[in-house]
Amino acid sequence: MATAICATGFKGAMGLPSSFHGSWGKSVAGEDYSMLLAKTVPGQVRVAKPVRSRPMMGNVNEGKGLFAPFVVVARSIIGKKRFNQLRGKAISVHSQVINEFCKTIGADNKQRQGLIRLAKKNGEKLGFLA
Template identity: 75%
Template sequence: MATSISAVKGAGLCSSFHGGWGTSMMGEEQLLLARSVPTRVRFSTKPVRLQPMMKNINEGKGLFAPVVVFTRNIIGKKRFNQLRGKAIALHSQVITEFCKSIGADAKQRQGLIRLAKKNGERLGFLA
């Protein structure tokens, strides 16, 4: 089934393109474009890695958050994180001793530690 050109034009499917497929740039324009494009692309030897964002979702919320933030600003972030780490370790030891005294197993102890962390976040201790 052959379709004639006049039938295609009559159907409204004709194109407004009347040029050739060759380049429209000649001489100086082509040289200027060629000079503006870098011939070498340099890659850094070390890939750039994004730092993971590990922020507390309750940052600044909770009853004790203002006190925690104030203390961190007074003594400095490094020293504050050291003290917080020691406090968390002591609290975990207290939970462990409590679990030993009532005969709770390791799974229950881990559950209590997770509960303590969630409560600390809600109260603002981890702000």
Template identity: 70%
Template sequence: MASSVSASLCSSFKGGWGTTTMGEEQLMLARSVSARVAVSTGRAVRPQPMMKNVNEGKGLFAPIVVVTRDIIGKKRFNQLRGKAIALHSQVITEFCKSIGADAKQRQGLIRLAKKNGERLGFLA
């Protein structure tokens, strides 16, 4: 009875969320390893998150950022991005000094700049 119920609840969908970034073989291997670990330890194992850029393709400037990264290469692009972020943080720091804002307010402004950069697509 239990097998007929579980068989009737199975989906005809054969793919998975991970199949877009992982091949079927790697996905099945990852599932079998995590299942063995869960059985041997007696507790559930949370799957590792897949590393990918969640900002890819989002925001007004994302297409420009992606094309620029593809043209100049990832290493050089990340160096330039790091310099730009450092310069922007310095500008925020100088602004906070000029208006008398404390370190907590400065950190809040830097976080806000990061959120805005994500929304606009600069971190794509």
């Protein structure tokens, strides 16, 4: 079976020559599509920067949880700077206790990290991080 090649150089479907001899870029009115597109689209298109929400400063846990009122009162009595130092020390000691516990039971790093995340979530729920 011989395959025919049309004027454009492409083989037709099933070996038959194609009856299409025009250009895909021409419209019915004879106007070139790329020229039409160049007329409608400006030379430089400006794209606006996406609007980003500003990060919220402050604590989202303020006033939530069983111990939140005590934490707020303690912070106002001893001062914010000293309170944050004490809270950081308490969190550090608690993390060390979790690390020692994981060593004792033979837990790996992934399990240890999971326990520390759980402690943080529980602290947020109870209001210790208010």
